[in-house]
Amino acid sequence: xxxxxxxxxxxxxxxxxxxxxxxxxxxxxxxxxxxxxxxxxxxxxxxxxxxxxxxxxxxxxxxxxxxxxxxxxxxxxxxxxxxxxxxxxxxxxxxxxxxxxxxxxxxxxxxxxxxxxxxxxxxxxxxxxxxxxxxxxxxxxxxxxxxxxxxxxxxxxxxxxxxxxxxxxxxxxxxxxxxxxxxxxxxxxxxxxxxxxxxxxxxxxxxxxxxxxxxxxxxxxxxxxxxxxxxxxxxxxxxxxxxxxxxxxxxxxxxxxxxxxxxxxxxxxxxxxxxxxxxxxxxxxxxxxxxxxxxxxxxxxxxxxxxxxxxxxxxxxxxxxxxxxxxxxxxxxxxxxxxxxxxxxxxxxxxxxxxxxxxxxxxxxxxxxxxxxxxxxxxxxxxxxxxxxxxxxxxxxxxxxxxxxxxxxxxxxxxxxxx
Numbered sequence: 082x083x084x085x086x087x088x089x090x091x092x093x094x095x096x097x098x099x100x101x102x103x104x105x106x107x108x109x110x111x112x113x114x115x116x117x118x119x120x121x122x123x124x125x126x127x128x129x130x131x132x133x134x135x136x137x138x139x140x141x142x143x144x145x146x147x148x149x150x151x152x153x154x155x156x157x158x159x160x161x162x163x164x165x166x167x168x169x170x171x172x173x174x175x176x177x178x179x180x181x182x183x184x185x186x187x188x189x190x191x192x193x194x195x196x197x198x199x200x201x202x203x204x205x206x207x208x209x210x211x212x213x214x215x216x217x218x219x220x221x222x223x224x225x226x227x228x229x230x231x232x233x234x235x236x237x238x239x240x241x242x243x244x245x246x247x248x249x250x251x252x253x254x255x256x257x258x259x260x261x262x263x264x265x266x267x268x269x270x271x272x273x274x275x276x277x278x279x280x281x282x283x284x285x286x287x288x289x290x291x292x293x294x295x296x297x298x299x300x301x302x303x304x305x306x307x308x309x310x311x312x313x314x315x316x317x318x319x320x321x322x323x324x325x326x327x328x329x330x331x332x333x334x335x336x337x338x339x340x341x342x343x344x345x346x347x348x349x350x351x352x353x354x355x356x357x358x359x360x361x362x363x364x365x366x367x368x369x370x371x372x373x374x375x376x377x378x379x380x381x382x383x384x385x386x387x388x389x390x391x392x393x394x395x396x397x398x399x400x401x402x403x404x405x406x407x408x409x410x411x412x413x414x415x416x417x418x419x420x421x422x423x424x425x426x427x428x429x430x431x432x433x434x435x436x437x438x439x440x441x442x443x444x445x446x447x448x449x450x451x452x453x454x455x456x457x458x459x460x461x462x463x464x465x466x467x468x469x470x471x472x473x474x475x476x477x478x479x480x481x482x483x484x485x486x487x488x489x490x491x492x493x494x495x496x497x498x499x500x
Contacts, residue, residue, distance in 0.1 A: 086098075105124060106124060154191055157229050161228060184225070194233075196239075198246070209251070216252070227245075269429050272429055284367060291305075291357055296351075296438050296459055298322060301342060305385065309386075315353040319347065319348065319350070321339050337379055339380040346457075346462040373388060377393060415428060
């Protein structure tokens with residue numbers, strides 16, 4: 082049995098500890114995560130062991146990687162997201178999906194201390210030009226990457242956040258849209274609804290009518306149950322939403338989860354327009370004719386109103402693809418009709434389910450001046466969101482008002498003579 086090593090005071094030294102007689106220094110030798118021999122020193126054995134314990138805790142937490150400025154972006158993001166305990170499950174899932182899908186395998190492996198502004202700019206350019214990301218998706222990437230760098234700044238690992246100003250540069254240099262969703266015009270809206278009267282598209286008329294006629298978020302409409310609507314008083318109770326989670330690896334099953342609405346203001350009651358009331362009745366009738374029954378039970382909830390032909394909840398992206406298919410068919414036929422009739426075609430732009438919410442809000446703003454009522458119906462937590470849409474709608478209304486003025490009055494206020 083090996084004889085225990087001791088210091089001059091007769092205290093047994095632990096593995097890795099040594100005492101140097103020539104300078105009276107206690108030394109602890111250890112191997113860092115990269116296999117390199119490292120040392121800590123102290124004149125006092127108790128102080129040395131305090132350093133040892135702290136070192137062990139830091140190694141468990143990964144702090145030595147952090148403080149040595151060799152941590153990767155992935156490492157810092159994982160620390161950042163682990164601290165965001167206040168995030169709703171839906172937001173947390175979206176953050177994780179965005180990071181894992183667009184950042185982790187490529188850009189995330191870089192050492193965070195070496196990343197410069199130009200590196201982030203080139204990465205964003207790569208996502209847009211080579212990966213085909215829309216500016217809205219790129220902003221989602223920025224939403225998770227920017228605070229990751231910010232955490233490293235606050236922890237004194239890097240001096241400046243290299244992602245500051247990158248989105249502004251992207252929008253300016255590559256001439257991309259700012260991501261603002263513009264409402265459909267009345268002509269475009271009416272054209273889309275006419276498409277839904279066609280036999281091949283009529284199956285989709287109820288859900289798109291409800292989306293356009295209530296301004297509800299797509300997750301709120303997907304999550305509607307028959308007990309959430311009061312057909313007698315024609316009221317819709319929005320008290321939850323259903324969120325679709327992207328498929329996990331090695332799985333072909335769509336994942337849904339019930340959550341609270343996006344904000345506290347999202348819990349609200351929305352009156353039914355006559356067309357919306359009819360849409361609910363039409364959906365029930367269509368399901369009976371097609372022998373479809375929603376068999377989904379989710380977090381204890383069942384009896385959902387809208388479902389696909391397999392009796393499952395709608396995937397929001399699948400609904401967006403339906404919109405794309407309908408509008409492309411319409412636009413192709415409309416170009417031919419307009420050419421034959423010698424007029425400009427009324428084309429429907431590419432849009433998503435969320436554009437229907439924005440379109441409803443715009444139409445609402447054009448016909449309602451009480452902003453608080455608009456805010457309540459839309460479930461906006463921040464009045465500025467409502468006011469931004471309201472301003473866009475009133476600007477258009479002012480323009481139309483002046484056009485009417487020009488048709489009927491001259492600049493001096495004299496009514497034009499009828500021809």
